[in-house]
Amino acid sequence: MAFTLSEIMAARRQQSQAQAHAQRGGRTAVEVDEYSTNPTQAFTFYNINQGRFQPPHVHMVDPMPHDTPKPPGYTRFVCISDTHSRTDSIQMPYGDVFIHAGDFTELGLPSEVKKFNDWLGTLPYDIKIVIAGNHELTFDQEFMADLIKQDFYYFPSASKLKPENYENVQSLLTNCIYLQDSEVTVRGFRIYGSPWQPWYYGWGFNLPRGQALLDKWNQVPDNTDILVTHCPPLGFLDWVPKKMQRVGCMELLNTVQRRVQPKLHVFGHIHEGYGMMTDGTTTFVNASACTVNFLPMNAPIVIDLPNPRTT
Numbered sequence: 001m002a003f004t005l006s007e008i009m010a011a012r013r014q015q016s017q018a019q020a021h022a023q024r025g026g027r028t029a030v031e032v033d034e035y036s037t038n039p040t041q042a043f044t045f046y047n048i049n050q051g052r053f054q055p056p057h058v059h060m061v062d063p064m065p066h067d068t069p070k071p072p073g074y075t076r077f078v079c080i081s082d083t084h085s086r087t088d089s090i091q092m093p094y095g096d097v098f099i100h101a102g103d104f105t106e107l108g109l110p111s112e113v114k115k116f117n118d119w120l121g122t123l124p125y126d127i128k129i130v131i132a133g134n135h136e137l138t139f140d141q142e143f144m145a146d147l148i149k150q151d152f153y154y155f156p157s158a159s160k161l162k163p164e165n166y167e168n169v170q171s172l173l174t175n176c177i178y179l180q181d182s183e184v185t186v187r188g189f190r191i192y193g194s195p196w197q198p199w200y201y202g203w204g205f206n207l208p209r210g211q212a213l214l215d216k217w218n219q220v221p222d223n224t225d226i227l228v229t230h231c232p233p234l235g236f237l238d239w240v241p242k243k244m245q246r247v248g249c250m251e252l253l254n255t256v257q258r259r260v261q262p263k264l265h266v267f268g269h270i271h272e273g274y275g276m277m278t279d280g281t282t283t284f285v286n287a288s289a290c291t292v293n294f295l296p297m298n299a300p301i302v303i304d305l306p307n308p309r310t311t
């Protein structure tokens with residue numbers, strides 16, 4: 001893949017401006033990236049010209065064994081995602097705070113949501129945080145209104161749904177804190193959750209790459225400790241082998257690295273990307289429980305974070 005000299009110079013200028021700004025202690029306002037609509041090209045360009053995804057800062061991290069003792073003064077987060085109504089065989093480890101990063105159903109049917117909520121009720125964690133993903137169709141009110149207008153053309157299996165059965169679908173989640181472009185502070189950690197992802201076959205919470213998604217990420221407060229999104233950022237656990245593509249969101253990456261800099265970013269969506277990485281500032285967790293064949297084979301990922309000082 002060839003880049004022109006002016007493209008390389010522009011990217012270097014952008015990088016040095018961001019570094020200078022960061023050195024002044026400021027956090028950069030994120031703008032739409034010129035490679036936003038082609039994430040595979042963006043990855044290649046920024047990797048070759050800026051070493052943006054290279055060691056020593058960027059590397060894989062081995063998930064912690066579930067029987068590791070928790071150090072005093074730490075909170076243990078149990079991260080999971082993409083369970084797709086297949087929770088029966090999943091062994092849940094010890095922990096304090098449960099985080100589910102979306103796709104807990106296949107279609108967001110109220111029956112599936114109730115089953116998921118019942119499962120949540122059996123889990124022993126102090127706090128349980130859940131966001132939606134593209135499969136939670138009924139949680140996306142605008143999506144459902146459009147689907148009805150199209151007479152359920154794209155999702156005929158959802159056609160039996162009646163609006164009165166899903167209008168308040170969030171209220172079925174009685175055993176967790178549900179976040180949708182919103183935040184909660186637990187044990188001193190500021191946690192923000194958002195379900196949006198780059199458009200892919202017109203599912204729920206799909207948005208075009210670029211400004212539309214950046215508008216959502218711009219709602220994340222600067223001092224967020226833990227960011228939960230359904231989709232990955234570009235370059236972190238976002239590789240789709242069968243398409244040989246990077247599919248993470250460029251604007252999400254820039255928001256995480258240039259502005260918010262959370263301690264932990266939990267997501268899923270790309271089942272093949274299950275695992276853990278770091279860039280030296282943020283730990284990235286793709287917690288997809290299901291494989292690409294929708295088999296719930298991947299264990300929840302646990303991570304200990306030091307409790308924030310409260311003054």
Ligand SMILES: Nc1nc2c(ncn2[C@@H]2O[C@H](COP(=O)(O)O)[C@@H](O)[C@H]2O)c(=O)[nH]1
Nearest residue numbers: 103134200240243245247269270271272292
């Ligand atoms: N090439 C792309 N593949 C994608 C994208 N989003 C999802 N996927 C693939 O689908 C599965 C399952 O996703 P789900 O949301 O239906 O559970 C995922 O593991 C990928 O293989 C995309 O934007 N581009």
Ligand SMILES: [Mn+2]
Nearest residue numbers: 082103269271
């Ligand atoms: Mn999924």
Ligand SMILES: [Mn+2]
Nearest residue numbers: 103133134269
């Ligand atoms: Mn998904």
